[in-house]
Amino acid sequence: MTSRFQPLADRMRPETLEDYSGQTHLLGEGRPLRAAINQDRLHSMLFWGPPGTGKTTLARLIANYSGAAFQTLSAVLSGVKDIRIAVERAQQQFEINKRASVLFVDEVHRFNKAQQDAFLPHIEDGTFVFIGATTENPSFELNNALMSRVRTYILRPLEVEDITAVLLRAIKDEEHGLGKLSLQVSDNVIEKLANAADGDARRALNWLEIAADLAEPAEDGSGTVISESVIAELAKESGNRFDKKGDLFYEQISALHKSVRGSNPDGALYWFCRMIDGGCDPHYVARRILRMASEEVGNADPRSLGVALDAWQTYERLGSPEGELALAQAVLYLAVAPKSNAAYKAYNQAKVDASMSGSLDVPMHLRNAPTQMMSKMGFGDGYRYAHNEDDAYAAGETYLPEQLEGRQYYEPVARGLEIKIKDKLAALRALDEAAKNKSPR
Structure with missing residues (x-):
């Protein structure tokens, strides 16, 4: 039974798999989910996909094809009490017809861990077949216990051809759609609307319903016309799919x-x-x-x-x-720009050593000696001031703790300025090697 206040998108929900648009990777002939529905082999499952891709509709169709009672919960509005009531209803249904109900939970990711856990025993004992729907990555939003008890199906954004088919059906359908309005809609307008919907059939149908209200009488009096300007105005504020922090x-x-x-x-x-x-x-x-x-x-x-x-x-x-x-x-x-992740790699490697090597002492020759006592203790002994050396480089000098001597974190790549940096470091390291061979420390 439909109401004149019921949105077009809800009125136009398909009642058969043949009328269902999109998701052929799940519902095409020979696909496992299609076979499970045809053979009445229900199992608990999770539908993960963006809005308007048919998650709720598919859950309803599965229940209809199996002849199971259908219950729905919205995690936005429900709590543990509502879950308990749904479980009791499912148990009553099972006692009557010895068949599991289908419990559809929309936006299931909004339930907290305790609420998600409330479903587990009833999924296990077959009180109901659980079908959850989420727009968020279930790996992050659902707990492992629930994930291990359901099979996850990914629903994809609808193709333009799928949305076009949905729109045409709504325009022609006199019982549930807009067929009684005698709408005149050009192929170009339908294509623009289907493209602007960005894979969301609900959005497309909502826009179509608004556009129908704004349609103008045809010149020949044969109906009403939806113009391109109306669609352009509706689509202007649509924006692309983008969920902040999602x-x-x-x-x-x-x-x-x-x-x-x-x-x-x-x-x-x-x-x-x-x-x-x-x-x-x-x-x-x-x-x-x-x-x-x-x-x-x-x-x-x-x-x-x-x-x-x-x-x-x-x-x-x-x-x-x-x-x-x-x-x-x-x-x-x-x-x-030329690319190099040498600084990034060097930083990460040095950070690991700094974290894992403990509180290694600063070598004595690298310590300052601001007091006479520190000087007598050997602080700064043997330090070579680089500016007093040839080419301002103290060949063979060491700057790491003794336990890390010889570590090389920074390895420039042969791209951009790092070509020159690489050559310079190679020359300096050759001087170090020569100095060590000449008079080892």
């Missing part, structure tokens, strides 16, 4: 970082724009750009650090949107 956030910053590392300015600029367009704080991006200058470019082009810092300061002065151009300029510079 999976997409980290996926996109990873893509930006790896594009810079891979010296691909086009990819780097695209992911930078995607993050800004999605609402990411430019200050966060600026901080990551500064990090990339050290981690990915390093001393192959030391100017990159200054470029990144200048871009950040420019953004601080100009704000959005003008300052974002400076950040984009820095992204491009880093992408095309």
Whole structure:
């Protein structure tokens, strides 16, 4: 039964797998989930995917195909008490027809660990078949005990063709859709709407319903027309999928970082724009750009650090949107600069030694002797002042604790300025070797 206040997206939920759009990797002929549904082999499962990809609809279809009673909980609104009530209902249903109910839990990642644990015994004893839905990475958001009892299925954003099919069905359907309105919608308008929905069928149907309200009478009086300008206005505020501090956030910053590392300015600029367009704080991006200058470019082009810092300061002065151009300029510079992670590797290796080697003493010749007593104790004995040596280099001198003597953390690469740094270090190390062979310490 439908209500005139029921959203179009809800009215248009498919009632058969044949009408279900997308997710062919799960529901195509011969796929395990499709076979399990056709053969009525229900099992507890988790649907992980972005909004509007059909998680709730698929759960309902599974229950319908199996003839199981269907219950739904929203983790946003429910607590342990609601879980207890759902369990009691499922137990009553089992006593009546000896079949497990389907309990669908939307936004399951919002339940805390104790609430998630409340499902476990009832999944184990078959009181209900658990179907959870989440937009967040379950590896981070769900506890291991629950994850081990469900099979995880990944739902993908819908393709433009899938959303187009959903829209056409809604336009023509007279019982549940907009068929009675005699809407006239061009192929171009449908394509624009499907593209702007960004893989989200619910978003597409919501926009279609609004557009239908804004449609104008056709000139020949045969119905109403949805214009391109209406769709353009609706899609203007849509924005790309981007969840601050969620999976997409980290996926996109990873893509930006790896594009810079891979010296691909086009990819780097695209992911930078995607993050800004999605609402990411430019200050966060600026901080990551500064990090990339050290981690990915390093001393192959030391100017990159200054470029990144200048871009950040420019953004601080100009704000959005003008300052974002400076950040984009820095992204491009880093992408095309010669690359070296030698400083990054050297720092990490030295950090490990500093942490694991204990409180090693500073060698006596490297200690200052500001008092007469310290001087008598040998502080500073044997230290060679580099500026008094040939080429201002004390060949053979050591600067590490005795236990770490010979360690080499920094190994420049043969790219950019580090070519010269590499050559210089090789020459200095040759002088050290010659000095040690001549008069070992």
